[in-house]
Amino acid sequence: MKKHNLFLRYGLLLLLPAYLLLHFGFNLPASEYDEVPLLNSQCPPGFKKNANNECIAQNLYMQYDSPNNKGVGGLQTGLPEIRDGFSPQEIDLGRYLFFDPVLSGDGKIACASCHDPGKGFSDGLAASIGANNHQLTRGAPSLWNVGYLKRLFWDGRATSLEEQMQGPLFAEEEMNNTPENLLFSLNGIDAYKKLFAEAYPERDxxxxxxxxxxxxxxxxxxxxxxxxxxxxxxxxxxxxKALNEKEIEGMNVFRSFVARCAECHTPPLFTNQQFAVIGTPEPEGMPLDPGAEVPFNDKSMRGAFKVPSLRNIEKTAPYMHSGRFKTLRETVEFYTKGRGHAVPEGEQLYIHWHIWNPELSDYELDRLVDFLKTLTDETFTPKIPETLPSGLQPTINL
Structure with a gap:
């Protein structure tokens, strides 16, 4: 009897830790009890892996010559150089980081909070919202085809993706983190340490x-x-046959020397990557945004903004740097209302010479919208991670 009682007493004590783990363990962050998955070893669609484990862009536009010898708005025109050559593991690691709110100071905001793949990698807001519900002054640009862009931000103040991302990461009013805290957070997560070691095998x-x-x-x-x-x-x-009659009519308006859309939104990227002062109105009660004047220290660029790509433009309403127009129809109509018609009183802006008085009809404006919608393509939208190495939930569009 005594031996039986001792077995019950000590046997239950041995079983207690297992019971507690089963009962409470599922509340732990995933990275503390799950095996870390391997990073994807295959390149995403649109890229081909070479012998050096580098993902190199592949598309039909590569069969055409450069954009410099085909004229404005040509259909079969080459693309500018893309930023490629990353390993598939680097790309997949970046996917986890992009959706992970651990990158923000309070663990609540991710890159995807302002760049939602369901909204054309924008956020559907006239002006984005940052840490502590801080209202920003500009909308979030789309990230589609951002690897082709030479200047980033609406005012073009960054010349690389690495430089650009440090703005929102460490701005107090955006993701409100610091380099020191970012490193402390990620180095404190075993799952991320394993994934970084996998993505960068050449280092210890x-x-x-x-x-x-x-x-x-x-x-x-x-x-x-x-x-x-x-x-x-x-x-x-x-x-x-890919375009119907009305869409082709809209394309012809877009490329015409009357509307002149293609002179700034040049196919196939649908931006010439330059800056333009178009005199778009600010939201009611807001002062003029000086735009590129500030980083370039150039008075002639007051009110200038980077010409955005029109790819997936149907998905990224509202429009302009401040989200002034809610629909594509309102946006295209702005351009036919007359050169400089919305410039605030007392401001002398150097309106871009392509902005004039095309006097497009309602029918032509409607056809323009039809054509712009043919630029929608989300075929290669990446998969949102179901779980993150941090154990936090993927954060999309606050």
Whole structure:
């Protein structure tokens, strides 16, 4: 009897830790009890892996010559150089980081909070919202085809993805983090340490995560966001049944020397990557945004903004740097109301010479909208992670 009682007493004590783990363990962050999955070893769609484990862009536009010798708005025109050559592991690591709110100071905001794949990698807001519900002054630009862009932000103040991302990451009113805290957070997560070691096998696996590795992985993921398979693209490559009659009419208006849309929004990227002062109105009660005047210290660029790509423009309302127009119809109508008609009194802006008085009819404006919708292509939208190495939930569009 005594032996039986001792067995019951000590046997139950031995079973107690297992019971507690089963009962309470499921409340732990996933990275503390789940095996860390391996990073994807295959390149995302639109890229091909070479012998050096590098993802190299592949698309039909590569068969055409450069944009410099084809004229304005040509259909079969080459694209500018893309940022590629990242490993598939870097790209996949960047995907986890992009959706993970652990990158923000309070663990509540992710890159995807302002760049939602369901909203054209924008956020559907006139002006984005940052940490502590801080209202920003500009909308979030789309990230589709960002690997082709040479200048970033609406005012063009950054020249690389790595430089650009440090703005929102460490701005008090945006993600409100610091480099020191970002490193502390990620180096405190075993799952991320394993994934960074996998993505960067050339360095010592026991080395701490470094800032440049974080920036590179995020840049790799963003540069992989390619959208080049829209109805327009199929038409441009020779399948002329891809567009209907009204869409073709809209394309002809877009490319005409009356509307002059293609002179700034030049196919196939649908931006010439330059800056333009168009005199778009600010939201009611808001002062004029000086735009590129500030980073370039150039008075002639007062009110100038980077010409955005029109790819997936149907998905990224509202429009302009401040979200002034809610619909594409309102936006295209702005351009036919007369040169400088919305410039605030007392401001002398150097309106871009392509902005004039085209006097387009309502029918032509409607056809323009029809054409712009043919630029929608979300075929290669990346998968949102179901779980994150941090154990937090993916954060999309607050």
């Amino acid at each position: 696996a026991s080395s701490p995560i470094a800032l440049n590795e974080i920036y590179t992985a995020l840049a790799a993921f963003q540069a992989s966001l390619v959208s080049l398979n829209s109805k327009y693209d199929r038409y441009a490559h020779g399948y002329h």
